[in-house]
Amino acid sequence: MTQPSFETHEVFNQSPPFEDVNLFTADRPLMAAVKANGGAGAEQDLMAFGADWGSAEMAEQGRLANENTPKLRSFDAKGFRRDVVEFHPAYHQMMARSIAAGLHNSTWTAQGEPVGGRSEVVRAAKFYIASQVESGHLCPITMTRASVAALAAQPDLLARTMPVIATRDYDPAFAPWWGKRGMTLGMGMTEKQGGTDVRANMTTAESTADGYRITGHKWFMSAPMCDAFLVLAQADKGLTCFFMPRFTPDGAVNALRFQRLKDKLGNRSNASSEVEFAGAYAERIGEEGRGISTIIQMVQLTRQDCAISSAGLMRSGLSHALHHARHRSVFQKHLADQPLMQSVLADMALHVEATVALVMRLCRAFDRMAADASEAAYMRLLTPAIKYWVCKSAPPFLYEAMECLGGNGYVEDGLLARHYRESPVNAIWEGSGNVMCLDVLRALSREAEAAAAVMTTLAADARGLPGATEALAMISQAFRRGDSERVARLAVEKLALLAAAAALNVVSPDRAELFATTRLAATHPSMYGAVDLDPTAIRGLLERALP
CATH class of the missing domain: 1.20.140.10 (Butyryl-CoA Dehydrogenase, subunit A, domain 3)
Structure with a gap:
């Protein structure tokens, strides 16, 4: 291979790009740890995943997703509220590949029960590999996967949402979750005055004929373009967990008012927001007062x-x-x-x-x-x-x-x-x-x-x-x-x-x-x-x- 040359010098003694490497087979400690912890038999699946995510093409998508950060569009040209976040196509590509591999749902059955067996170990190996390429998009992936555990406290809600969570289709459309090919979920817990001490939360939930109306704010709510969020709010009997969709049951945009996106040190491809709830519609998950x-x-x-x-x-x-x-x-x-x-x-x-x-x-x-x-x-x-x-x-x-x-x-x-x-x-x-x-x-x-x-x-x-x-x-x-x-x-x-x-x-x-x-x-x-x-x-x- 001919070395690159400039007018004044040649370029040499530089390492070639670390790409087009199978991130599973090149990692003997990972292979051994997967096998020792019950993952034997998943090698072909993990080899295919490692080859895909170790490709030069995926490395480039990860770079693009981080260099072209999300943008908040609070209003349209006529002054109507939009409250949407726009992402670079590379971010959507990362999301689509992770969801196609089941990083968001492979540890759950179609009914929302734990798969068991080796599903956690195999999924973890994929998550470990994906994080080496692009970590930011994994925030909504992990929250979607984890939300199923909380939704189990409300079986009727789990039964309605799980068929959409259980697909391996990424659907970035801003539309009601029940009409989409797939959905993602986020989480909002912390507020300005409380941080880790969520019992100090001041956001309130008022019971109505069709659910609850949430009024208040969250200081950190990541992945604001998720289709629904698990949020904590104070109901009559105390701090309670709620399912808050981006759209109300009649198809109207829910009253989530994004104030700004956080200017973070890292995690640049992923949007994290400050949000106000202006009487936003939500459904209760579990008993009132049992939010934590x-x-x-x-x-x-x-x-x-x-x-x-x-x-x-x-x-x-x-x-x-x-x-x-x-x-x-x-x-x-x-x-x-x-x-x-x-x-x-x-x-x-x-x-x-x-x-x-x-x-x-x-x-x-x-x-x-x-x-x-x-x-x-x-x-x-x-x-x-x-x-x-x-x-x-x-x-x-x-x-x-x-x-x-x-x-x-x-x-x-x-x-x-x-x-x-x-x-x-x-x-x-x-x-x-x-x-x-x-x-x-x-x-x-x-x-x-x-x-x-x-x-x-x-x-x-x-x-x-x-x-x-x-x-x-x-x-x-x-x-x-x-x-x-x-x-x-x-x-x-x-x-x-x-x-x-x-x-x-x-x-x-x-x-x-x-x-x-x-x-x-x-x-x-x-x-x-x-x-x-x-x-x-x-x-x-x-x-x-x-x-």
Whole structure:
């Protein structure tokens, strides 16, 4: 191939684009974690998905969707309210491909019952791959999938909506949901004065002959072009969950008044809005006064997806860093052959191996929780702990990946700058770090016996790993303290590390021992590569990370 040439210089010693790569078969840790957690038999499906999403065409669509951000059209030329958001065609292309693959509904039957089996693990593998290409559009995808869990509290509403949710057709038309080929759902919980404290919400719901009328606002409501939203409002008996469609039953546009779109650090392809409800029509979901317990069924699933997405972003960062290092020469050697760079990349690869093993183990618990009480307990206790650790790990990890590419990593022409800007959102959405730690404490206090059983399972799965026994003792002691909240971050991080070591031990005992040695038996340094891994371990990690 002829090298590009300018008047003053030739272009060489640059890595080729990392595209037209099968994002499943090129990821041995993912393949192993899927198989170890019940996903065997889905390889052909995942190979096809990995090839499609690893294509140059999909990478270009992801770039276009982020560079051409959504626009709010509040009024038409004559002054009539429109309250619609316009997206670039690339965004619609990403939505169509994810929906065609069932990322929004493949874990539910046509009646809205959990599929079980391996559906959560297989869907998670696809979600993990898709997040490496374009994460913003996955917000309405995950909310649509998760909303089914909350809609189950209102069986008649679920029966009406599920036939439209259950299709694999993407229909972006601004029209009543009941006449569309497919639908998406969003969520509105937080208000200016309350934020995480949704009990402080002031939005009110008035019962009427045909449902409820909602008056108030939401400070954050993502994906405002969804066909309906699950929102919280104060009814006569307290905070209640409601289904708010974009159109009223008579076909009129519902009274959702979008004030503006948020100017976010990342997540640029996805619109997030501020909205006022001017007597908007809504239907109740579940009992009045039970809004939090209703919507928390949805939140557990969105938290799961936050962790999967962050893991996918880190995997992409590792892939691009390693690919670049294998092609870039410095001081007469490829970067990937320089001992210090090898240490950095191998340490990063070890982190990703443990992370993907952990999120797939969590998804196995979601698959099996209906039939296995121990798996249900694992899900309840560890979902917030895993979200905490995985999501907060992503920003510093992606900074390190950017640095591996030098200046090329820092410019917007490449993917890693977008990943870096995207990465903080998963730790903030669906409950920030402190909220996750408090949720772990709450689960421990409410279900002490079940939590003890989970710790016994982790101890068995991590048996023999360096530092596992000491980690268990530290976690137990911290959670028994009278001031456990003060040390909750320390204990929850240690709990997640132990769970990661245990999950990786099932997938790859050799890597689990390395992970435990550097993370459980010792405090991992703040910088990747500041560990002493032997050359054989380094070679194995890097060959496995990206064959």
